[in-house]
Amino acid sequence: MKQQNDDVILLAHGDGGALTSELIDNLFQKYFTSDFIRSQTDAAIFKANSKRLALTTDSFVVNPLFFPGGDIGKLAVCGTVNDLAVSGAHPVYLAASFIIEEGFERTMLEKVVSSMAASCNEAGVEIVAGDTKVVERDHLDKLFITTTGVGWVSPEIDMGYHRILPGDLIVVNGNLGEHGIAVMGQRHGFDFDNQIISDCAPLNIIIKNLLQQCSGGVKLMRDLTRGGFATATKEIAMSSGRDVWLKEDHMPIAPVVQGAARMLGLDPLYLANEGKFLMIVDPKEADTILEILHHDSLGVNAQIVGEVKIGNGNVYLETMLGGTKFLDLMTGSPLPRIC
Amino acid sequence: MKQQNDDVILLAHGDGGALTSELIDNLFQKYFTSDFIRSQTDAAIFKANSKRLALTTDSFVVNPLFFPGGDIGKLAVCGTVNDLAVSGAHPVYLAASFIIEEGFERTMLEKVVSSMAASCNEAGVEIVAGDTKVVERDHLDKLFITTTGVGWVSPEIDMGYHRILPGDLIVVNGNLGEHGIAVMGQRHGFDFDNQIISDCAPLNIIIKNLLQQCSGGVKLMRDLTRGGFATATKEIAMSSGRDVWLKEDHMPIAPVVQGAARMLGLDPLYLANEGKFLMIVDPKEADTILEILHHDSLGVNAQIVGEVKIGNGNVYLETMLGGTKFLDLMTGSPLPRIC
Numbered sequence: 001m002k003q004q005n006d007d008v009i010l011l012a013h014g015d016g017g018a019l020t021s022e023l024i025d026n027l028f029q030k031y032f033t034s035d036f037i038r039s040q041t042d043a044a045i046f047k048a049n050s051k052r053l054a055l056t057t058d059s060f061v062v063n064p065l066f067f068p069g070g071d072i073g074k075l076a077v078c079g080t081v082n083d084l085a086v087s088g089a090h091p092v093y094l095a096a097s098f099i100i101e102e103g104f105e106r107t108m109l110e111k112v113v114s115s116m117a118a119s120c121n122e123a124g125v126e127i128v129a130g131d132t133k134v135v136e137r138d139h140l141d142k143l144f145i146t147t148t149g150v151g152w153v154s155p156e157i158d159m160g161y162h163r164i165l166p167g168d169l170i171v172v173n174g175n176l177g178e179h180g181i182a183v184m185g186q187r188h189g190f191d192f193d194n195q196i197i198s199d200c201a202p203l204n205i206i207i208k209n210l211l212q213q214c215s216g217g218v219k220l221m222r223d224l225t226r227g228g229f230a231t232a233t234k235e236i237a238m239s240s241g242r243d244v245w246l247k248e249d250h251m252p253i254a255p256v257v258q259g260a261a262r263m264l265g266l267d268p269l270y271l272a273n274e275g276k277f278l279m280i281v282d283p284k285e286a287d288t289i290l291e292i293l294h295h296d297s298l299g300v301n302a303q304i305v306g307e308v309k310i311g312n313g314n315v316y317l318e319t320m321l322g323g324t325k326f327l328d329l330m331t332g333s334p335l336p337r338i339c
Numbered sequence: 340m341k342q343q344n345d346d347v348i349l350l351a352h353g354d355g356g357a358l359t360s361e362l363i364d365n366l367f368q369k370y371f372t373s374d375f376i377r378s379q380t381d382a383a384i385f386k387a388n389s390k391r392l393a394l395t396t397d398s399f400v401v402n403p404l405f406f407p408g409g410d411i412g413k414l415a416v417c418g419t420v421n422d423l424a425v426s427g428a429h430p431v432y433l434a435a436s437f438i439i440e441e442g443f444e445r446t447m448l449e450k451v452v453s454s455m456a457a458s459c460n461e462a463g464v465e466i467v468a469g470d471t472k473v474v475e476r477d478h479l480d481k482l483f484i485t486t487t488g489v490g491w492v493s494p495e496i497d498m499g500y501h502r503i504l505p506g507d508l509i510v511v512n513g514n515l516g517e518h519g520i521a522v523m524g525q526r527h528g529f530d531f532d533n534q535i536i537s538d539c540a541p542l543n544i545i546i547k548n549l550l551q552q553c554s555g556g557v558k559l560m561r562d563l564t565r566g567g568f569a570t571a572t573k574e575i576a577m578s579s580g581r582d583v584w585l586k587e588d589h590m591p592i593a594p595v596v597q598g599a600a601r602m603l604g605l606d607p608l609y610l611a612n613e614g615k616f617l618m619i620v621d622p623k624e625a626d627t628i629l630e631i632l633h634h635d636s637l638g639v640n641a642q643i644v645g646e647v648k649i650g651n652g653n654v655y656l657e658t659m660l661g662g663t664k665f666l667d668l669m670t671g672s673p674l675p676r677i678c
Binding site for chain 1: 345346347348349350351352353354359362363366367369370371372373375376382383385387388389390392394395396397398399400432434435436437438439440441442443444445446448449452453455456459465466467468469470471472473474475478479480483485487489675676
């Protein structure tokens, strides 16, 4: 019999949506009073002499460990690299901690570790610290990895909610929902004719190129992991006190993902991505930014999907049928262990 | 039926002894080729402009979550702070990632989080980044925490195996084995009349005082967690290519811990400590160092316990009965989930 009340932790406390926010606000922030925690950004940025340093951490508990397009190791590296990159930091060093179930196959562990090394190589980062713990059989589901990343922030970078103005545009770098569907499909034994693979990829190179060529035009970036595009957009609207208006027919979603999501009863706008980010951009720079993105394999499907307007923290989706839909933080049936 | 072969991960791969070393050497180092990982120190130290920065990470899976003298939260903060401190770094920032079992009581989580905040306060560090994941009921035993720490290393600090010479002395800051016995006792329902409590404590203040007053005399420090005093000493002997000779009657071990360890079939020299460190010190500075330690509540039982000699990586214990015993890395029956 499951308890469903305020006294216990629910799966939805971990899905990156409304209950996760509630837990951070009402429990963690009560005791961890750092301004960094309060700001709820993807990475904490602090001064190290003249340079600014960024620090971020994430635990990965994805189930299954291997899925089309990736595995827990690739995810652990890319997720942490991407949190640094969207904060405007150049990722440099990672720490990785492994919690392993007794009896886990060594060849599987090696597969994960070699995948991490390949992703580090691709992103140009180095794992410099680590830890291994083993837990008795049946006290942990196979393998969890926690990665922590350190990066440098260039002096010219200035991103934040304070820069967001009415008229700014919302840009995403490509198709939404692929990671979520790839993992859910693998978990439930659907194969989608191998047409849906996770978008898991390190975003630091494409973001570095973008910021080098057009740093002033990018006002804020967010990666679109747990809670997906919709939750990230709602958080931006609330934190900036602006409204965001999105156009459903501008949303880059592959038809096969759209179909699979419908079949599974899921909304692609709330599905996790692991190689996607959104930007709030100056409208004067939007064309330049799109052109830069379109030249990178990780940005070929980049699109302008909406606009910031005066308001008070709401997100509206203009549907293809001509209606208007509110988008809120993810609530309701959680997708556990998607990353 | 348990598999007991090379193809699967065993509990002993996580106990900090010989099999943990084997896993790091043969699997992790095959793919993570950083010099920092190769050096197997408590923290990676790298340059950030003119300053040196230290990074360390640890997962905590202790069972039970609450034990005499501490809990998983206190342990997670102290363990990471201490890894930085024994590396000669001043701990400054922590990241904390929580993996929680669905159904975990919120009051328990709050107890852990408030304990972390108290330990951060005591150590003078700040939690600046975090993550929360929730895993389905029965797929994780209650709560695991991974903490990662960042600290600065003062320019005058120069510690390492290269500085160890024959004639150097081994100093520990107090009684050994208390954390291990406190956790094992709690797990198995022994109460030892409340006489054995974990030594869990942040060591950064005592170490900072010591290094400020006598930095040149301290050649190397190690905290004495998984694998205990004996494993740390053996690792130092092997890495420096020296022998270490220890005197059993100089080892600070409380009689009640000695008795409890005997009852449980454990050797206090291999038991985990969470508020103890060993130093290799210049014999000319040993008296000064002991005096400094004895003035701190975390060092009142500090002792010289042995000496470095010419040799090739062996550790010898001169027993109270006049015999000599080899000490090796921890092997054999592992103590899982001690931290």
